[in-house]
Amino acid sequence: MPELPEVETIARGVDERVRGRRIVSVWTGSKPEPFKSAPEKIVEALTGSVIQKVHRVGKHVVIDLTRAAGAEGWQGQWLVHLGMTGRLLVSHPDVAVPLHTHAIAQLDDGREIRFVDPRRFGRLQVLDLSPSRASKKRDGELEEPKRFTGTGQEPLAISPEAFRELFRSRRTPIKSALLNQSLLHGVGNIYADESLYRAGIRPRRHAARLTVRELGALWSALQSVLTEAIALGGSSVSDYVGADGAKGFFQLEHKVYMRTGQPCARCGTPIRRLVLGGRSTHYCPKCQR
Ligand SMILES: [Zn+2]
DSSP states (O other), X not given: OOOHHHHHHHHHHHHHHHTTOXXXXXXXXXXSTTBSSOXXXXXXXXXXXEEEEEEEEXXXXXXXXXXXXXXXXOEEEEEEEOTTTOXXXXXXXXXXXXXXXXXXXXXXXXXXXXXXXXXXXXXXXXXXXXXXXXXXXXXXXXXXXXXXXXXXXXXXXXXXXXXXXXXHXXXXXXXXXXXXXXXXXXXXXXXXXXXXXXXTOOTTSBGGGOOHHHHHXXXXXXXXXXXXXXXXXXXOOTTOOOTTSOOOOGGGGOSSTTOTTSBOTXXXXXXXXXXXXXXXXXXXXXXXX
């Protein structure tokens, strides 16, 4: 499943390729699951829109859209959640359309943005952010439609102090708290395990019992793990590939994730696996306390 660095890599890759292009037509497939907004709404919102920017919010790829003159300042967002196996490809029209393609947005230069998802846990949604959609609040002031912010805080923007506050009162294992998307968004299994290893903290420790120093170390570890993974183009485990089909390379750097029984790079102790909240968890019993 793509996590924050993979989604960031995909968003950047798509942004480089399609920013400033206009969507001229949209095709949607017949499988209902991928459409969190009705397919007709997606077609209506996207057709004729200009792509201002493609960026990441949590684990969503967010495509900011506006309309050319004459459409009274229409603006909106196209949200893509990749689920387990979703991919967002930018392809020339002569490249065969892959199986399990659920939506195609054709661009004014002939290329296509294709949403492909074999397991169909991914979701497509559109938000209408036009000023005309503003609703009256009780005090009579206009409330602007909200841009997508997702749930939880952005792990690469949160301060060490806010990070500490977030976990101080959590009575769950720290690994589970890291995976809780209502606290931090975008951190999944790989980067939770790798950050805890770097910070020297056992995944099962209760978040509320971690010291200020340990939480500081975990904050730093999370920043460095995510930043390095983004620099390397995300992890390429299972189906993940970037916008151009290139695989990421962060899996070469994994120190504990999926390395059960292999020696710890620091101390040589075999890496252990346990199941925590239904998720596989990997750690070094000597380096993590
Ligand atoms: Zn070790």
